[in-house]
Amino acid sequence: MKGVVRAVIDIGTNSVKLLVAEVEAAEVRPVWEGSRQTRLGQGLYKAQRLQPGPMAKTAAAVAEFAAKARDFEAASIRVIATSAARDARNSEELADAVKRTSGLSVEIISGEQEADWVFQGVTTEPALAVAPLLLLDVGGGSTEFIVGKGGHKLFAQSFHLGTVRLLDRFPPGDPPIPEELAGCRRWLSGFLEQEVQPPLAPVLRQQATPGQLRLVATGGTASILGCMEAQLQTFDRERLEAVRLSAERLAWHTNRLWSLPLAERERIPGLPRNRADVILMGAAIYEAVMRHFHLQELRVSTRGLRFAAVMNEAAVRVCTRRLEGS
Numbered sequence: 001m002k003g004v005v006r007a008v009i010d011i012g013t014n015s016v017k018l019l020v021a022e023v024e025a026a027e028v029r030p031v032w033e034g035s036r037q038t039r040l041g042q043g044l045y046k047a048q049r050l051q052p053g054p055m056a057k058t059a060a061a062v063a064e065f066a067a068k069a070r071d072f073e074a075a076s077i078r079v080i081a082t083s084a085a086r087d088a089r090n091s092e093e094l095a096d097a098v099k100r101t102s103g104l105s106v107e108i109i110s111g112e113q114e115a116d117w118v119f120q121g122v123t124t125e126p127a128l129a130v131a132p133l134l135l136l137d138v139g140g141g142s143t144e145f146i147v148g149k150g151g152h153k154l155f156a157q158s159f160h161l162g163t164v165r166l167l168d169r170f171p172p173g174d175p176p177i178p179e180e181l182a183g184c185r186r187w188l189s190g191f192l193e194q195e196v197q198p199p200l201a202p203v204l205r206q207q208a209t210p211g212q213l214r215l216v217a218t219g220g221t222a223s224i225l226g227c228m229e230a231q232l233q234t235f236d237r238e239r240l241e242a243v244r245l246s247a248e249r250l251a252w253h254t255n256r257l258w259s260l261p262l263a264e265r266e267r268i269p270g271l272p273r274n275r276a277d278v279i280l281m282g283a284a285i286y287e288a289v290m291r292h293f294h295l296q297e298l299r300v301s302t303r304g305l306r307f308a309a310v311m312n313e314a315a316v317r318v319c320t321r322r323l324e325g326s
Contacts, residue, residue, distance in 0.1 A: 005031065007069035008309045009062055011081040011094075011106065013041035013140025013164050014278060015220060016058055018065035019306040020072045028124060028307045031072055033235070035220070036061040037274045040094075041084040041141050041164040050088045059097035066102040080309055081108045083141030083162060111158025114305060115144040119153045121307030122218055125241075128301065132212050134204065134293075137219045137304060138285050140164035140278070145196060147203050155203040159195060163221060166281040175261040176280065181254075184281070188288035197292070204293065215295045218304035220275070221282030226300035227270030228253060237302050245298040247290045254283040 003024030010017045020032040038057040044050060062079060069077045079098060085091045085108045095106045109117075118137045123129040135146040141162040147155040170187070172180045204213065217225070226232075226243040245253075257265060257280055265276040290298065 003027070003029070005072055005074050006310045007065075007072070007074040007077045008306045009065045009069070009077065009079045009104075010306050010309070011040065011058060011062065011079065011085060011098075012220075013044075013082065013084040013142075013162055014039060014275075015140070016040075016061040016065065017220075017306065018068060019310055020069050020074055021307075021310050023310055026124065026311065028121075028303075028311060030237075032068065034065065034068065036064070039140075039164065041162075043168075044084055044088060044141075045165055045168045048088065049090045050084065050094055055094050055097050058094065059101040062098050062104065063101035066104055077104060078309060079104045079106045080305075081106050082114055082305075083111075083139055083158075084164075086111065087141065111142060111144070112156060114142070115146050115156035115158055116153065117308035117312070118144050118218060118304045119146045119148050119156060119308075120311070121304040121309075122216060122301045123148065123151055124303055124307055124311075125301065128214075128216060131214050132207055134213055134215050134295070135301075136215065136217050136222075136286070136289060138163065138217070138221045138282055139219055143285065145200055147200070147207060149207050154207055155200065157199060159191075161191060161195075161285065163278040163281040163285070166285070167278055170281075172258070172280060176258045178258075181258040181284070184284050185288065188284060189292065192288060192292045201293075213295070215290065215298045216301050217286060217298050218301040221279065221286070222298075222300050223302060224271055224275055224279060225250070225253065225283060225286065225298075228268060229270075231269045233269060240300055240302055243300050245300075247287075247296050247298075250283070250287050250290060250298060254287045257283055 003022040007020045015035050015037045017035045022029040040054045040058045042054050098106050129151040132149045137144040139162050142158045143161040144158045170184045226240045230243050266273040
């Protein structure tokens with residue numbers, strides 16, 4: 001039996017993404033996926049307000065993707081927003097802009113809801129629904145840490161750690177100098193020690209013996225690191241999800257990225273030109289987590305937040321703030 005076609009537009013801190021999928025029970029079959037970088041979070045962390053230029057770009061991207069979803073005759077189009085919209089004092093202005101350009105309303109989801117959906121989306125892959133997992137979703141404004149085992153979520157928390165947020169804090173030179181990478185690493189080590197380890201470490205000790213825990217990364221940064229490792233020029237879900245990055249390889253990528261000027265990073269196979277700046281912070285975050293928690297291997301999942309949001313389109317929306325716009 002053919003499933004229903006639904007669409008989810010995901011407004012992130014760095015980019016706007018669209019998933020059009022055929023949904024049947026717990027199965028999600030992607031029909032079309034796309035991404036537009038709009039840097040909604042640019043300038044947010046100093047002013048605590050979304051800036052007019054990034055908001056306009058974001059609203060235009062939503063309108064473009066809404067039209068694409070309608071081309072596929074999607075039965076519903078859902079617009080969700082995450083960290084940047086959560087943090088901003090003027091998120092209603094974003095909702096107004098989206099409503100004007102696309103006619104759609106925006107749902108700002110909480111960090112807890114985001115983490116829940118990341119876990120639900122990633123574990124639609126049967127192989128990941130059994131083993132003990134640490135799921136890591138590094139976004140532009142937040143990072144979700146989720147622990148699960150046997151298909152059950154045991155821990156989920158969203159932290160104020162993200163690629164755009166970190167880029168604002170530690171803007172590198174061009175090319176970056178070793179002291180800048182060292183400073184970023186020190187800050188990340190301190191953040192993990194003070195903010196992440198206290199709630200997360202006890203759960204990891206209780207739920208997984210050494211060597212059993214799988215580190216699974218999802219989101220744009222994870223996919224880019226996987227594409228770089230596999231030298232993929234175009235999106236290939238099967239090949240990307242087969243990538244395994246050792247701690248040593250991730251450190252190699254991080255050191256290489258931080259040694260190159262922007263123009264050279266823009267030519268790296270698998271790295272989109274418009275992500276050649278924020279990838280510095282994304283690689284450093286993943287490297288720091290692997291080092292801090294003594295994890296030896298990272299695998300990539302191309303599923304996550306949008307997979308769950310499209311499955312739950314008709315579900316009761318918990319911990320969600322809906323902005324209608326004027």
